[in-house]
Amino acid sequence: MVSDIKVSIKNLYKIFGSNGKDMVQKVEEGATKASLQAEYKHVLGLNNVNIDIPARRIQVIMGLSGSGKSTLIRHLNRLIEPTSGEIMVDGEDVLAMSDVELRNFRRNKMSMVFQKFALLPHRTVIDNVGYGLKIKGTDKAEMNERSQKWIDRVGLSGFENNYPAQLSGGMQQRVGLARALATDAEILLMDEAFSALDPLIRNDMQDILLDLQEELHKTIIFITHDLDEALNIGDNIVILRDGAVIQQGSPQEIVLDPADDYVRDFIKDINRARVxxxxxxxxxxxxxxxxxxxxxxxxxxxxxxxxxxxxxxxxxxxxxxxxxxxxxxxxxxxxxxxxxxxxxxxxxx
Amino acid sequence: MELFDDFPSMGRTDLRDLKKGIDFAFSDFSRDNGEAIEGFFDPLMYFMVWFEKLLMAAPWPIMILIFALLAWLGARSIGIVIGTIVSFLAIGYFGMWEDTMATVAIISVATFLCIGLGIPLGILMSRSNRLQAGVTPVLDIMQTIPSFVYLIPVVMLLGIGKVPGLIAVCIYALPPIVRLTNLGIRLVDKEVLEAAEAFGSSYRQKLFDVQIPLALPNIFAGVNQTIMMALAMVVIASMIGVKGLGVPVLRAVSNQYLALGLMNGLAIVALAVIFDRVSQQYGKRLQKHREGGHGV
CATH class of the missing domain: 3.90.1280.20 (CBS domain Like)
Structure with a gap:
């Protein structure tokens, strides 16, 4: 299916260290993560990443820990500044945004769900869900009405006035999901959102997400280290290793035609008949x-x-x-x- | 071998001249600027005089009622309220009412002053490692230098009275609130802060919606410590003309009046216990949401 490109990442590099800018050239000349670490004491976070993310689909980015996937997703809303490269969202250059533009972009266009939920412990469920709206300055009555809608939608009705510490992990992440959806952002970043949950709850949450997606058609960028999860929910998958893209394609393409031994290793234990x-x-x-x-x-x-x-x-x-x-x-x-x-x-x- | 027997110290005359130089320089400074500095603190002094008079002039049953009410609002515990009432009745019965009111006045003002200065300073410190590195040793000195040593310049500048007493109390009582505010904000969960950032919080929104609320347990521990340390300074402050329970204690020490010293000392203890329990309970109540359990 041909779909329009929502987020476009071009030649993105992230090198951690005092002199990252100069190191980009070394990497272009062929320095690896290990050699950069050993010779220059710089850490290669992302290595020439190019991804076009289609609108209204679920784009999975997967890799093992240390592969740079969490670093990558944080570049999209500039929680981390890149060393060099280009990030366009709807044709708009994210890296050129001023502080105020960036805040508005984060408030309205792109919201995020976190691995460890990152809820405000001193606020009730309904106030947590309304958090993004509060930041935008939405008035209290509308905030509560919209929060309530999303609380009902993720199945937490009746828990509005509980505090996060009183909920189980799965319920807390539903709050996190509702909070991200409540701002009506078109793009949803999910950073290992279900990784901290046990397997049954994780499947539940995947189903909730797919259900919601059928109706909402958001552009979802989902980070995971779990291939089953990636194959279950992803329309497209990007595989990262050492900060570089190894392969991108549909789940079927990845399973049928793994790019190298790393990917082959990844897919060897999956249920191919289901993919x-x-x-x-x-x-x-x-x-x-x-x-x-x-x-x-x-x-x-x-x-x-x-x-x-x-x-x-x-x-x-x-x-x-x-x-x-x-x-x-x-x-x-x-x-x-x-x-x-x-x-x-x-x-x- | 002479070198090993006698420390190669500065010559006696040189040393005397050095000390004299410092002394004269500071006296000159205080002669020239003392009035201006006093003038700067005048509003504070008028406020303290007014507040102390208010506490002393108010009829005692009303004051006890107010203390009981404050204890209830803070602690929500009948036991603590009863303890407060009994303590103040006993203090009044043993003739220490006025001194106690004077002490409550200076402790309250000192505490609010320390909170007003300490929390913003702590917040600034949490924002900048450089500021933290600069301020921390100053706080260390404030806490460890013998109080009598900084009384000297304070008295030279401002004479004796309420304001220098208040300054002396604050120098001693300020560090914990600064330290614990700084620590509390630095300990705020990085993920929650990142979430605030990701949803487009401005700096103010992050500070007031996330950092301060999450740091509140530590900030509150700091307030509690500040109150305790201010109380500990009551006797020393009375040496430079601060009215209150410290005055009779000082008199008891110099005249060997055991009973007088004991009674006033115990009155200070009673105040300390009341302040401590009420502020701790209040701090705990702020943390109610941290309790787990799936009760609906």
């Missing part, structure tokens, strides 16, 4: 088995459907037309682990 859809393993042509599958049906559901219909191949349909054909064998090939790289023995038992 890949039939269009990703189909071949051109058609057949007459009588079974038709929509192109975006995931393999996990397509395979039992074929077995139930007792066929070994099916037509792949999009908008009422046949666009290709899949066989059971293609599907099994698709979910099998990719060729293991050298040195790793495949064992049969």
């Amino acid at each position: 890949l859809d039939v269009s990703s393993v189909m071949k051109t042509g058609s057949n007459d088995s009588g079974l038709e599958l929509a192109s975006d049906v995931i393999l996990e559901l397509a395979m039992p459907a074929m077995i139930k219909a007792d066929v070994t191949s099916a037509n792949v349909m999009r908008d009422g037309e046949v666009i290709g054909v899949v066989t059971l064998a293609d599907m099994i090939g698709g979910i099998a682990r990719p060729e293991s790289h050298e040195g790793e023995q495949v064992t049969y038992r």
Whole structure:
């Protein structure tokens, strides 16, 4: 799907240290994170990052800790200043904004959800949700009305007058989510927003987010180190390592065609049948088995459907037309682990 | 071997001249500027005189009622209110009412002055590492230098009376509120501060919505310490003409009046305990929201 670009990051570098500006050139000349650290005592945070983030989709940025993903997201609202590069939001240069412009940008255009919730402990739930509105100067009555709406929307009705310390982690993060949504910002930054929650609550929160997104169509930029989470919610995924982009693409592209061993390592344990859809393993042509599958049906559901219909191949349909054909064998090939790289023995038992 | 036996000290005449030079320079300074500086503090003095007279002139039952009310508003504890009433009744019964009112007056003014100066200074210190590095040793000196030493220049400049007494009290009582305000703001959760920033807070909004409220437990501990230290200075302040419970204590020391010293000393203790409990309870009540539990 072609969509317009909401946030565009170009040639972004961040080098921590007293003399970051001069170090950019060293990195361009090929210095690595390790060599920069050893020779110049500077830390390479981001290395020539280029990402175009489409509007109204969920863009996941993932990487292990230390890969620079939290640093990257903080550049978008300039909680961290870049060493060099360009960040455009809706065609507007974020880095050129004055203090006042930047404040208005943060108040109206881009809000944020934090890993450790970062709620105000001395304010009740409703006041926390209304925090962004209060900063904007919204009057009290409207603030409470809008906060209440979002509290209800994230399922916290009845807890309006509780303090954050009285809520569980999952509930606290719902407050954090409601607070970010209450400002009606078009862009939502989520910094490992669900990472501090236990797995079941995390899945709940992902569902809440996807539900909300279906209706709100915000541009969501979601940081995570959890690939399952990335594949579950991401429309697009960027993989970072040592501050550099290793690969970007849709979940299917990442799973089918990992750019290098780092990414391959990442995806080796995931449930591929849940990520890949039939269009990703189909071949051109058609057949007459009588079974038709929509192109975006995931393999996990397509395979039992074929077995139930007792066929070994099916037509792949999009908008009422046949666009290709899949066989059971293609599907099994698709979910099998990719060729293991050298040195790793495949064992049969 | 002479070098090892006698410390190579400054010559006796030179030393005397040096001391004399400093003394004369300061006396000259105080002769030239003393009046101007006194004039600067005049409004403060008038206020203190007025406030002390007010406390003394007010009928005692009304004062006790006011103290009880303040104790209730601060602590919300019947026990502390009863303790307050009983203490003040006993103080009055043993003939120490006027001295106690004078002490309450100077302690209150000193505390408000310290809060008014200390909290903004603490906030500034929390903003700048350089300022912190500069102010911290000054605070150390203020707390450790023997009070009598700074009484000398204060008295030389301002004579004896309420204002120099107040200044002496404040020099001793100011450091904790400054230190704890600075510390409290520096300890505010970085993530919450980042959130405030991310939602577009201005500097003022960050300070009043996040930093001060979250630093309040520490700031309050500082206020409590400041009150306690101000009370500890009551006796020394009475040496330079501050009225109050310190005066009879001083008289008792020089005349060996055991009972007089004990009674007035205990009255100071009673004030200290009341101030401490009320301010601590108030501080705790501000922290109610920190209590966990999922009670709705």
